[in-house]
Amino acid sequence: MTNEFTSSQPLIPIAILTGFLGSGKTTLLNCLVRQPAFSDTLVIINEFGEISLDHLLVTQSNEIVVTEMDSGCICCSIRGDLARTLREIGWRFSREGKRKFKRVMIETTGLADPAPIIHTLMTDDFIASRYRLDAVITTVDSVNGMQTLDRHPEAIKQVAVADRLILTKNDLIDETQLTDLQHRLARLNPTAQQLRVLNGETDGQALFGARLFFLDQKAPDVLGWLNESAYAGTIKQAGNASDTFRYQPITGKLSKQRFQKKQKVAQQDIHGHDDHIRAFSFTFDTPIEPELFDQWLGLLMAFKGPDILRVKGMLNLKHRSGPIIIHGVQHIFHPPVELAEWPSEDHRTRIVFITRDIDRSVIERTFDRFVSTGTEAFSTGTGV
Ligand SMILES: Nc1nc2c(ncn2[C@@H]2O[C@H](COP(=O)(O)OP(=O)(O)OP(=O)(O)O)[C@@H](O)[C@H]2O)c(=O)[nH]1
Incomplete structure (x- = not known):
């Protein structure tokens, strides 16, 4: 055969x-x-x-x-x-x-x-x-x-x-x-x-x-793909989940780590599903240490992965010349991809989320603790 x-x-x-x-x-x-x-x-x-x-x-x-x-x-x-x-x-x-x-x-x-x-x-x-x-x-x-x-x-x-x-x-x-x-x-x-x-x-x-990652074209429309300006609302819904984390980090240092956390199966509120979904974006102004970003995303996925329905991001990491593209569905991530060049003069990190029962403030707080080590703040963002 x-x-x-x-x-x-x-x-x-x-x-x-x-x-x-x-x-x-x-x-x-x-x-x-x-x-x-x-x-x-x-x-x-x-x-x-x-x-x-x-x-x-x-x-x-x-x-x-x-x-x-x-x-x-x-x-x-x-x-x-x-x-x-x-x-x-x-x-x-x-x-x-x-x-x-x-x-x-x-x-x-x-x-x-x-x-x-x-x-x-x-x-x-x-x-x-x-x-x-x-x-x-x-x-x-x-x-x-x-x-x-x-x-x-x-x-x-x-x-x-x-x-x-x-x-x-x-x-x-x-x-x-x-x-x-x-x-x-x-x-x-x-x-x-x-x-x-x-x-x-x-x-x-x-x-x-x-999908941006897999387009064969030389200059993918990364801004159109990310479309962060569309993340202006809040949506919701109850869900069901009990999951394990499997995030593939950028540095590779966490590649063998498996985070497991049993989570309660959420009550399915027949009349209020949308009230649990959030869609929002945030930006970060300065280059990020890759290992810190890995740790943050790794832990976020370990504890909240089942309720992070979708993540798309364009990262400005230290020691990298082009933007790093991340894309995940729940706690399942594509391998990060580095683009040859930035699509515009704007080199800020931009990440968009669709979550279930996770407020923007949770994402921001943990990001601030891990990545900005308390010295920098989120600059802008829309949503909840
Ligand atoms: N009026 C109208 N009927 C449609 C349209 N699209 C699909 N239907 C009808 O909707 C019914 C269900 O469509 P399907 O294509 O079988 O849906 P499905 O998602 O494959 O269904 P499952 O396999 O059971 O999940 C069929 O009777 C279709 O003829 C449409 O645009 N207009």
Whole structure:
């Protein structure tokens, strides 16, 4: 059996398609697979039968979460089924030594937590050396979206980790309702691009290419990606969590550390989910000692990781000429990336957060203690 991957090949982009039950994932996929531009995209689905099998590149991967990590934590679990599928498709979908697909789209079940999928892509050595997470695409049912967000914490998490939010069934509600939903989504995830889509009709090409790290272009739009000015609100929701920390530090000195902290499963307040989510940003004026930053983020993730839904940052670290880009979903972080140059004259550290039940003041206080050692303060910021 030959392996159709080689290390010299560019990493294969993967898009995760998630969204609550009945929110229009399959309808979207059915439209996408008919587009010529999608012909080189391998689709991994949960169940055959829902999607048109006219598309040649479809395979199945049942969502069986393996919870054999030290902590038994769902969020940290490896999706063994998915890992196996991603290992196999290289040779299963190839002919005469040539791989038949250039991209992958994974459709999750409506109740799926995207975190274990993201974790699988980043922590499995084989997969991480061949694939790159390109975009998390979340469908939101415009008719039932408000109610779903009220009742289901997992739906809010699907929104919070999204790069693209696809609003479906817009034909069934009026403009005012749709605008209200869009505002709510923007508060939950200020930087996710929102697209209104009718009966799944959208440009498949436009759905890929959302993540800064993995764009092949020479000058990535880091300011657009960070979009800190969008973090002007406060959003909320109750959640569920019990987790382990796994943060990959910049200096590497903490790489073997595992922080574990059992956390109580939060009460799910059916009527007040949004009240628990915060979206905010802060900046720091002077270069930061990398080790101090690692310690701060490491401890923050150890104690609060399950409730830090998303972090994006551009850091000015001492001894580095370009900005360091960090990006995490809960306590799972991409390896930090150093850009060749700053995107503008502004060389301040900028970090944006979407959290659950963590106030901006907590982040600031701990940052101040570890990183600025009490001599410097946060300069600006919006949010709570
Ligand atoms: N009116 C209208 N109906 C839509 C639209 N998009 C999807 N639907 C319908 O919504 C229903 C659910 O859509 P699906 O695509 O099956 O949703 P799903 O997210 O795959 O559902 P699960 O797999 O059960 O989670 C279907 O009957 C679709 O035809 C739309 O834009 N407008």
